[in-house]
Amino acid sequence: MADMTVTDGGKTLRQGSAVKREAILGAARGLFLAEGFERTSVDAIAALAQVSKRTVYDYFGDKRALLLSVVEQALGTLMSVVDRAIADHLTEVQDLEASLIAFARSISETAIGSADYVALIRLVSNEAANLPELRAHNWAMVEPEVKVADRLAAFAEQGLLVVPDPRMAADHLTALTMTPSMTGATAGITTTNDETQRRIVAGVRAFIRAYEPRG
Amino acid sequence: MADMTVTDGGKTLRQGSAVKREAILGAARGLFLAEGFERTSVDAIAALAQVSKRTVYDYFGDKRALLLSVVEQALGTLMSVVDRAIADHLTEVQDLEASLIAFARSISETAIGSADYVALIRLVSNEAANLPELRAHNWAMVEPEVKVADRLAAFAEQGLLVVPDPRMAADHLTALTMTPSMTGATAGITTTNDETQRRIVAGVRAFIRAYEPRG
DNA sequence: GTGACACTACACCGTGCAGTGTAGTTAAGT
DNA sequence: ACTTAACTACACTGCACGGTGTAGTGTCAC
Numbered sequence: 001m002a003d004m005t006v007t008d009g010g011k012t013l014r015q016g017s018a019v020k021r022e023a024i025l026g027a028a029r030g031l032f033l034a035e036g037f038e039r040t041s042v043d044a045i046a047a048l049a050q051v052s053k054r055t056v057y058d059y060f061g062d063k064r065a066l067l068l069s070v071v072e073q074a075l076g077t078l079m080s081v082v083d084r085a086i087a088d089h090l091t092e093v094q095d096l097e098a099s100l101i102a103f104a105r106s107i108s109e110t111a112i113g114s115a116d117y118v119a120l121i122r123l124v125s126n127e128a129a130n131l132p133e134l135r136a137h138n139w140a141m142v143e144p145e146v147k148v149a150d151r152l153a154a155f156a157e158q159g160l161l162v163v164p165d166p167r168m169a170a171d172h173l174t175a176l177t178m179t180p181s182m183t184g185a186t187a188g189i190t191t192t193n194d195e196t197q198r199r200i201v202a203g204v205r206a207f208i209r210a211y212e213p214r215g
Numbered sequence: 216m217a218d219m220t221v222t223d224g225g226k227t228l229r230q231g232s233a234v235k236r237e238a239i240l241g242a243a244r245g246l247f248l249a250e251g252f253e254r255t256s257v258d259a260i261a262a263l264a265q266v267s268k269r270t271v272y273d274y275f276g277d278k279r280a281l282l283l284s285v286v287e288q289a290l291g292t293l294m295s296v297v298d299r300a301i302a303d304h305l306t307e308v309q310d311l312e313a314s315l316i317a318f319a320r321s322i323s324e325t326a327i328g329s330a331d332y333v334a335l336i337r338l339v340s341n342e343a344a345n346l347p348e349l350r351a352h353n354w355a356m357v358e359p360e361v362k363v364a365d366r367l368a369a370f371a372e373q374g375l376l377v378v379p380d381p382r383m384a385a386d387h388l389t390a391l392t393m394t395p396s397m398t399g400a401t402a403g404i405t406t407t408n409d410e411t412q413r414r415i416v417a418g419v420r421a422f423i424r425a426y427e428p429r430g
Numbered sequence: 431g432t433g434a435c436a437c438t439a440c441a442c443c444g445t446g447c448a449g450t451g452t453a454g455t456t457a458a459g460t
Numbered sequence: 461a462c463t464t465a466a467c468t469a470c471a472c473t474g475c476a477c478g479g480t481g482t483a484g485t486g487t488c489a490c
Binding site (some may be wrong): 268 | 467470
């Protein structure tokens with residue numbers, strides 16, 4: 001034991017290289033999102049990451065901690081993607097419809113690498129019941145909503161929209177644009193890209209009709 | 216072997232009483248929805264149903280088949296609930312807003328016994344990846360949407376709404392009213408009833424604003 | 431060289447759990 | 461009384477998988 005660092009759990013973890021760490025996280029994320037937590041074996045993760053099972057344990061301690069890391073990372077990138085999309089599309093807006101469409105599109109395209117936004121939510125929802133730590137991090141899932149709500153409030157001040165309850169409006173926007181996978185679409189059955197685009201456009205239009213100022 | 220009946224799988228199942236069958240299905244449904252499929256042991260189901268584990272297997276063959284039965288049953292009741300709600304609230308409408316609110320409310324209250332509509336969807340989504348039979352039955356989840364779409368089209372004909380794409384509109388209605396549990400709410404953390412009510416009302420109002428005829 | 435470290439390969443343990451086999455009990459049908 | 465079916469209790473198998481221990485290899489630093 002030499003280059004070991006102790007973490008809160010009392011486990012001694014290896015320092016390790018960022019590359020391997022990322023490989024493991026990537027493999028775990030892919031499998032967790034596709035197969036679910038329980039059905040994914042650590043052996044499978046190790047194999048996919050081209051790493052010995054022992055290394056996985058040396059890096060992350062146990063399966064729960066690994067899941068936690070995966071979720072934290074995914075949540076982090078998700079939030080930065082949203083930040084970026086807000087900066088790119090929801091500031092200095094002239095054509096509101098076009099901007100909202102671009103916004104929704106850029107999120108649904110980028111998302112979390114190749115992984116699904118909704119798959120992540122499902123994963124967290126499923127495991128949160130059994131992992132208190134996850135439940136704590138769960139609020140983070142809501143933070144993007146808050147930021148969107150802020151933007152909508154700003155649009156309201158500019159007279160572009162009528163938004164009495166920004167949080168609710170933000171929920172409605174995401175509900176209308178991000179739910180292709182809710183009804184109908186199931187794990188593995190990716191909806192076609194065309195379909196996603198159509199839904200985003202229709203969702204944004206409905207949202208604007210619902211929240212635009214009336215004559 | 217006497218009163219045995221053969222099923223497609225080649226397994227020989229017991230005839231059994233409807234009461235026991237229902238007890239097992241109920242226990243399994245509760246545990247599957249609350250804990251997920253993998254985390255639920257057949258022993259736990261048997262215990263909760265006050266039945267020997269052997270009986271569970273004699274009735275349903277194996278865990279997969281049991282899950283399938285649970286989902287079929289839940290889907291069945293869900294569909295009948297929707298039918299009922301449509302009949303009760305979406306025919307002979309004078310106050311559209313009130314009717315839609317009553318409709319959404321009656322579904323979210325009744326749902327599937329005490330179980331969650333969304334929990335069922337999550338369950339199916341999660342296991343569909345690994346159970347082809349489930350994926351087949353999955354389309355049934357969409358059928359309520361179709362019926363709602365029909366009603367919306369009817370409203371459009373009456374001049375109450377403007378609905379170019381009924382299926383999309385139905386998706387929007389459910390998205391707006393049924394997503395309390397999507398963002399934020401997680402398994403086990405039941406949103407308060409007040410909150411649910413608020414969301415239903417706000418969702419319906421937004422829907423109507425989005426789809427009402429304009430002057 | 432000689433450590434120190436990262437890593438693999440592999441054997442290994444414990445356990446939870448799906449599924450089965452079976453003997454014995456109860457109740458009903460005849 | 462005899463049979464038959466439903467059911468329980470319980471023991472038991474087999475396996476998958478989480479997690480650990482360890483011996484050995486490559487590699488860099490000094």
